[in-house]
Amino acid sequence: ETGVTQSPTHLIKTRGQQVTLRCSSQSGHNTVSWYQQALGQGPQFIFQYYREEENGRGNFPPRFSGLQFPNYSSELNVNALELDDSALYLCASSSDGGRQDEQFFGPGTRLTVL
């Protein structure tokens, strides 16, 4: 069974640029959530996708958008990057039949905005 994978592992961008981060869910999982984690902080919920539809969103502006594909992999897109967007971006997958709130996290993408 393959776990959750994310790409790239590290990324450096400049202010105003756009970025796309990718996530492959664990086999059999139909739900993907994305989180932003600043250094020394807890993960902050960005949004969640269930069967290709967004079904939950945190307090992030519209320039944070996402997609989930038929194979349940997912993308996080961030437009007009700001310095404060520098963080670790985590995706997590889960399934309908799993333990409540048990999510499996990927290793994350470390984004640095200069």
Next chain:
Amino acid sequence: GQSLEQPSEVTAVEGAIVQINCTYQTSGFYGLSWYQQHDGGAPTFLSYNGLDGLEETGRFSSFLSRSDSYGYLLLQELQMKDSASYFCAVREAAGNKLTFGGGTRVLVKP
């Protein structure tokens, strides 16, 4: 929205017991979960309390009291590998949003 408070850091010796408290302010949620995260690693699920009471999983136990807006994670027989950050999290009834606390850094000393 949700607000979860945890102590920022706890230090203990090997073999000891540590309790990490989590207090929250919420208008409605499904349950309280706990995650462990080692430095440079991804969070991993530890436990979930949907109902009041104690859930035990090996050396780790978790407790929830909705009437007191309070929960805790109990780490027993501490081992060096337990040095990590621990996060409590709640799933809001409205919006399907999972909110994490700021985390408690546990340092286990020999």
